[in-house]
Amino acid sequence: MQPFQNLRVWQDAHALTLDVYRASRLFPADERFGLTNQLRRAASSVGANLAEGSSRRTDADFARFVQIAVGSVSEVENHLLLARDLGYLDSESVAVLVGRLSAVR
Numbered sequence: 001m002q003p004f005q006n007l008r009v010w011q012d013a014h015a016l017t018l019d020v021y022r023a024s025r026l027f028p029a030d031e032r033f034g035l036t037n038q039l040r041r042a043a044s045s046v047g048a049n050l051a052e053g054s055s056r057r058t059d060a061d062f063a064r065f066v067q068i069a070v071g072s073v074s075e076v077e078n079h080l081l082l083a084r085d086l087g088y089l090d091s092e093s094v095a096v097l098v099g100r101l102s103a104v105r
Contacts, residue, residue: 013046016076016097020039023089026088042076043076050066
């Protein structure tokens with residue numbers, strides 16, 4: 001298996017995670033241990049699962065971690081929609097991030 005940093009999907013997921021961290025900086029302080037934390041953990045989970053899966057010995061093991069990463073993509077999307085509906089992010093920012101999520105998915 002190649003180093004996970006060479007995987008285009010990992011590169012895209014990593015860039016998306018950085019953007020999610022930036023976007024969630026302005027969430028209310030009382031969300032630090034709620035939505036902010038959940039969103040960031042889900043976003044970072046995508047790349048982490050791709051990295052972990054790439055180090056496995058079989059394609060089947062790698063595929064299992066890819067499926068977990070896809071689940072995390074859906075979790076990020078859910079949290080972004082919630083942040084939009086709570087007024088923490090504007091619709092345009094969420095649309096851009098969700099579009100990038102679709103590319104990672």
